[in-house]
Amino acid sequence: MSELTETLFETPRPTPSGPSADALLEGLNEPQRAAVVHAGAPLLVVAGAGSGKTRVLTRRIAWTISERKAHPGSILAITFTNKAAAEMKERVEELVGRRARIMWVSTFHSACVRILRKEIGALEREGGTWKSNFSIYDAQDQKRLMTLVVQDLDLDPKRYQPGALLHWVSNHKNELRDAEQATAEARNKLEETYAAAYTLYQRRLREANALDFDDLIMTTVHLFDAFPEIKETYRRRFRHVLVDEYQDTNHAQYALIHSLCADPLEQEATRPEGERVPPAELMVVGDADQSIYAFRGANIRNILDFEEDFPDATTILLEQNYRSTQTILTAANGIIGHNKGRKPKRLWSDAGDGERIVGYVADDEHDEARFVSGEIDTLVDGGAKPGDVAVFYRTNAQSRVFEEIFIRTGQPYKVVGGVRFYERREVRDALAYLRMLANPEDQVSLRRILNTPKRGIGDRAVACVAAYAERERISFWAALQRAEEAPGLATRSLSCIRGFVDLVQELQSMVDAGERADVVLETTLERSGYLASLEESDDPQDATRLENLAELVAVAREFAEDPQAGPSADPADVDAGLVEPGLTDFLERVALVADTDQIPDDPDGEDVGVVTLMTLHTAKGLEFPIVFLTGLEDGVFPHSRALGDQTELEEERRLAYVGVTRSRERLYLSRAVVRSAWGAPSHNPASRFLDEMPVDLVDWRRTEAAQTRWSRPDLSGSLGAPGGGLGSPTASGRRNFSAAAARADAASKSRKPARAIPSLTAGDRVTHDSFGLGTVVSVEGEADRAVASIDFGSDGVKRLLLRYAPVEKL
DNA sequence: GGTATGATACTTTTT
DNA sequence: GTATCATACC
Numbered sequence: 001m002s003e004l005t006e007t008l009f010e011t012p013r014p015t016p017s018g019p020s021a022d023a024l025l026e027g028l029n030e031p032q033r034a035a036v037v038h039a040g041a042p043l044l045v046v047a048g049a050g051s052g053k054t055r056v057l058t059r060r061i062a063w064t065i066s067e068r069k070a071h072p073g074s075i076l077a078i079t080f081t082n083k084a085a086a087e088m089k090e091r092v093e094e095l096v097g098r099r100a101r102i103m104w105v106s107t108f109h110s111a112c113v114r115i116l117r118k119e120i121g122a123l124e125r126e127g128g129t130w131k132s133n134f135s136i137y138d139a140q141d142q143k144r145l146m147t148l149v150v151q152d153l154d155l156d157p158k159r160y161q162p163g164a165l166l167h168w169v170s171n172h173k174n175e176l177r178d179a180e181q182a183t184a185e186a187r188n189k190l191e192e193t194y195a196a197a198y199t200l201y202q203r204r205l206r207e208a209n210a211l212d213f214d215d216l217i218m219t220t221v222h223l224f225d226a227f228p229e230i231k232e233t234y235r236r237r238f239r240h241v242l243v244d245e246y247q248d249t250n251h252a253q254y255a256l257i258h259s260l261c262a263d264p265l266e267q268e269a270t271r272p273e274g275e276r277v278p279p280a281e282l283m284v285v286g287d288a289d290q291s292i293y294a295f296r297g298a299n300i301r302n303i304l305d306f307e308e309d310f311p312d313a314t315t316i317l318l319e320q321n322y323r324s325t326q327t328i329l330t331a332a333n334g335i336i337g338h339n340k341g342r343k344p345k346r347l348w349s350d351a352g353d354g355e356r357i358v359g360y361v362a363d364d365e366h367d368e369a370r371f372v373s374g375e376i377d378t379l380v381d382g383g384a385k386p387g388d389v390a391v392f393y394r395t396n397a398q399s400r401v402f403e404e405i406f407i408r409t410g411q412p413y414k415v416v417g418g419v420r421f422y423e424r425r426e427v428r429d430a431l432a433y434l435r436m437l438a439n440p441e442d443q444v445s446l447r448r449i450l451n452t453p454k455r456g457i458g459d460r461a462v463a464c465v466a467a468y469a470e471r472e473r474i475s476f477w478a479a480l481q482r483a484e485e486a487p488g489l490a491t492r493s494l495s496c497i498r499g500f501v502d503l504v505q506e507l508q509s510m511v512d513a514g515e516r517a518d519v520v521l522e523t524t525l526e527r528s529g530y531l532a533s534l535e536e537s538d539d540p541q542d543a544t545r546l547e548n549l550a551e552l553v554a555v556a557r558e559f560a561e562d563p564q565a566g567p568s569a570d571p572a573d574v575d576a577g578l579v580e581p582g583l584t585d586f587l588e589r590v591a592l593v594a595d596t597d598q599i600p601d602d603p604d605g606e607d608v609g610v611v612t613l614m615t616l617h618t619a620k621g622l623e624f625p626i627v628f629l630t631g632l633e634d635g636v637f638p639h640s641r642a643l644g645d646q647t648e649l650e651e652e653r654r655l656a657y658v659g660v661t662r663s664r665e666r667l668y669l670s671r672a673v674v675r676s677a678w679g680a681p682s683h684n685p686a687s688r689f690l691d692e693m694p695v696d697l698v699d700w701r702r703t704e705a706a707q708t709r710w711s712r713p714d715l716s717g718s719l720g721a722p723g724g725g726l727g728s729p730t731a732s733g734r735r736n737f738s739a740a741a742a743r744a745d746a747a748s749k750s751r752k753p754a755r756a757i758p759s760l761t762a763g764d765r766v767t768h769d770s771f772g773l774g775t776v777v778s779v780e781g782e783a784d785r786a787v788a789s790i791d792f793g794s795d796g797v798k799r800l801l802l803r804y805a806p807v808e809k810l
Numbered sequence: 811g812g813t814a815t816g817a818t819a820c821t822t823t824t825t
Numbered sequence: 826g827t828a829t830c831a832t833a834c835c
Contacts, residue, residue: 080824080825081824081825082824082825083824107824107825108825109825110825136825138825139823139825213825214825216825217825245824248824292822292823293822293823293824295822295823296822296823296824296825394822395821395822396821396822397820397821397826400826417823417824451811454811454812456811456812457811458811458812459811460811461811490811492811493811591825592825593825615822615823616822617822617823617824618823618824620824621824639822641822642822651822652822655822677821678819678820678821678826
């Protein structure tokens with residue numbers, strides 16, 4: 001950071017008149033300026049990787065406020081993560097001062113929660129209306145609830161896997177199709193069952209006064225449809241709507257934006273001219289080439305069709321990259337150029353060619369990790385900071401070998417993602433207690449902690465109470481309070497339940513008194529015996545659990561003392577007195593905030609930072625001077641699930657594009673000839689993405705270790721002489737095939753024989769965990785390894801590699 | 811009702 | 826490699 005910028009930050013807060021127009025446009029190129037000052041018609045900014053889109057967004061907001069005199073409260077800016085939202089707000093505040101605080105800058109989900117907390121009372125549910133203290137169910141809660149639904153409907157959980165059902169439900173919600181519609185559209189027995197599960201699942205959510213992530217969006221859209229006057233309130237309020245990462249929006253999110261920013265026809269018909277609410281001014285920013293969440297419902301068509309959806313739209317293209325060397329961009333362009341049907345776009349840089357890309361073909365994943373580790377040592381010796389280095393991989397499981405070697409060599413590192421803090425068992429248990437206290441109808445949370453720690457309320461007792469609740473049409477919590485009346489309950493169980501009910505009531509009185517979140521949490525952990533049970537245990541893991549709980553208490557305390565600090569804090573709410581240090585607001589904060597704090601900020605000055613490990617998905621939006629892109633093998637990256645499916649392969653390619661463009665100065669590419677995936681070693685050919693880059697950009701290397709290995713007689717085999725040119729990754733892969741075979745053979749001797757795949761033929765109906773219901777089109781292959789083409793309806797035909805998988809489990 | 815054991819499946823994932 | 830689940834036992 002230059003002295004100049006530092007002084008700039010130290011100048012006093014901008015006066016109410018704000019910065020000068022010149023300052024807001026300073027340092028921007030022509031298309032960037034055009035995007036900042038554009039007024040009126042909907043605007044699409046196609047922003048290539050590293051083209052300064054965040055700068056454009058923040059400057060545009062500042063421009064709108066200070067030059068076009070928009071009220072900050074009339075601005076709604078949507079980002080994909082809370083971290084991005086916090087950063088954007090901060091940067092706008094630096095430009096226009098404190099008044100920027102009342103803007104809404106948040107994720108789709110947070111924005112919807114804020115609307116729903118205020119308005120959801122308008123919507124009906126069984127025996128009343130929704131209450132604003134609703135719980136928010138995440139993936140784990142959803143799975144628990146769906147498991148209960150499968151039990152209630154007496155379905156075979158093998159045939160109807162909760163995960164597959166949820167995927168199906170989620171797809172419907174993203175498309176704004178509710179359970180009634182799904183039921184009406186069901187064309188066969190199987191789909192009817194799926195729809196029945198959807199229906200009951202939604203009923204259970206309503207009974208629990210709970211919404212899942214997808215509901216947050218869908219319900220808001222439905223609310224706007226059902227109550228035009230509510231929609232109008234928000235249309236009047238938001239005059240300027242900005243959406244970041246538009247390529248990752250799904251249909252429901254699109255509909256939400258559309259209802260705020262399109263000129264509704266029905267309005268023109270029913271209202272006199274003067275009373276119409278004109279549409280908000282819309283700007284969306286995105287890059288179709290970086291769309292990597294289609295598998296989660298994101299619809300890349302939203303960005304591709306923008307000009308048709310908003311007929312008078314303007315499009316601005318940002319192609320100049322300010323991040324990477326031309327070498328890196330040429331490689332990235334080479335890869336992404338292989339995708340069909342994309343709008344032409346070519347990133348360029350005036351930063352010069354820079355370093356050549358380094359490639360490495362490893363013997364196996366350990367060798368690959370050794371190479372990365374050794375290379376980092378060399379770089380650090382040459383003056384690089386460990387914090388400048390990132391290691392990317394396709395799946396979280398691949399992080400292990402890197403961790404092993406870094407631990408051994410003493411290289412400090414940080415893994416981003418994987419098992420997150422808020423997904424740890426003890427943290428979720430603690431939060432389940434709190435959620436159940438805040439919303440006693442929340443059955444999933446209640447049942448989670450009912451017998452945690454063990455207090456003698458087992459499956460039998462739970463079943464009795466559940467049956468009683470069902471019969472009396474009362475909530476599970478109400479049934480617990482009246483457990484004496486439940487038939488078939490053992491006296492022993494009954495007294496255990498009484499003890500639990502007393503505990504909860506005592507804790508609830510604390511919540512009702514408006515006690516601070518951290519106090520409630522600590523008391524709960526204490527009185528419930530949860531802490532004691534961990535303290536008594538001699539499982540070493542439980543010591544860590546205690547630490548994590550202490551950390552959670554610290555988070556709660558921080559929140560209670562200053563509700564406006566923290567990544568998703570919304571000063572607008574705080575100023576309006578909406579956020580209180582109590583339980584509901586704390587729960588909302590943790591429900592919608594992932595552990596973004598894990599990602600280290602740019603290391604400045606003395607801080608050398610540590611090496612960062614993460615998946616390619618997590619890497620999106622970040623940048624590092626030095627990047628290692630590992631596991632470049634067909635079957636790993638691109639992922640085996642995507643092989644043979646054009647659509648998915650293109651998404652993998654975009655992921656490769658994202659990975660490559662994260663790098664500023666140096667890029668390393670590596671692959672392993674043999675890699676152990678769950679038990680058996682497998683031999684994978686070089687990733688096709690390697691062949692898609694211009695050959696002359698990459699220097700292929702090998703190390704001493706690899707040389708010795710190849711010259712060992714038992715490993716070199718008869719397929720070819722060791723050594724020789726290394727130019728082609730495919731050639732060296734071949735050479736090592738016998739090594740792979742030898743190891744695979746040795747491994748298989750100590751392993752029990754693989755189970756054959758039961759016959760699977762065209763026409764069979766199957767379920768898949770992610771894609772839901774499908775019909776088999778064809779199967780090719782042998783006993784323990786086959787490729788099946790399966791038609792998953794709206795998801796298209798997939799080709800899946802089956803390994804020892806029984807049909808039903810696919 | 812609780813616990814130890816073994817078998818089994820699962821490895822993209824922001825909210 | 827590991828988390829979850831079913832089962833058999835106490």
